Amino acid sequence: MPYQTFVVALAKQMLVLIYTIREYDAQISNLFTSMEDATIFTALLGTGPCLAPRLLAALGEDKSRFNSAQEIQNYAGLSPVTERSGQKNWVHWRWQCSKFIRQSFIEWAAKSVGQSYWAGLYCAQQKAKGNSHQSVVRALAYKWVRILFKCWKMGIAYDESKYCTQVGRHDWA
Numbered sequence: 001m002p003y004q005t006f007v008v009a010l011a012k013q014m015l016v017l018i019y020t021i022r023e024y025d026a027q028i029s030n031l032f033t034s035m036e037d038a039t040i041f042t043a044l045l046g047t048g049p050c051l052a053p054r055l056l057a058a059l060g061e062d063k064s065r066f067n068s069a070q071e072i073q074n075y076a077g078l079s080p081v082t083e084r085s086g087q088k089n090w091v092h093w094r095w096q097c098s099k100f101i102r103q104s105f106i107e108w109a110a111k112s113v114g115q116s117y118w119a120g121l122y123c124a125q126q127k128a129k130g131n132s133h134q135s136v137v138r139a140l141a142y143k144w145v146r147i148l149f150k151c152w153k154m155g156i157a158y159d160e161s162k163y164c165t166q167v168g169r170h171d172w173a
Helices: 002-034 038-042 048-059 069-076 099-112 117-128 133-154 160-167
Strands: 080-085 088-093
Touching: 002 038, 002 048, 038 048, 048 099, 048 133, 069 099, 069 133, 099 133, 117 133, 117 160
Parallel strands: none
Antiparallel strands: 080 088
């Protein structure tokens, strides 16, 4: 009988927590949609109601904060780091970065694969080369940041058909 009471108490606490999370979600949604750049982030394939606000928060509204896509890639921990010593060469990912922001970009890249034609092609191509799923998704996130940077700086929403047309006959790699 004591376990039954304990489970009921935990369930009541979970209901309060669920209600509070819904309030936070509503506030985030209202704030996000009121921001000038919201349409840029909602137009990105795979962002949805959770990742679009996270990515906007990662970049912020101050467009002078980042001067290149490389700066965002470094900030997010998506750029590889190469260490050299004598004849040795070691490439690894960045450890000094916000893990939450890196994870946000990687989650977005993974979700975009099913919604973006070119992202799906890119992943299939990289996997055919023998690359692991995680390395392919990180490389895709690296590519997406270049696209996001240009859209964010120019204040235009991403358009898949325009992007694919511009890339045109180039290799998808």
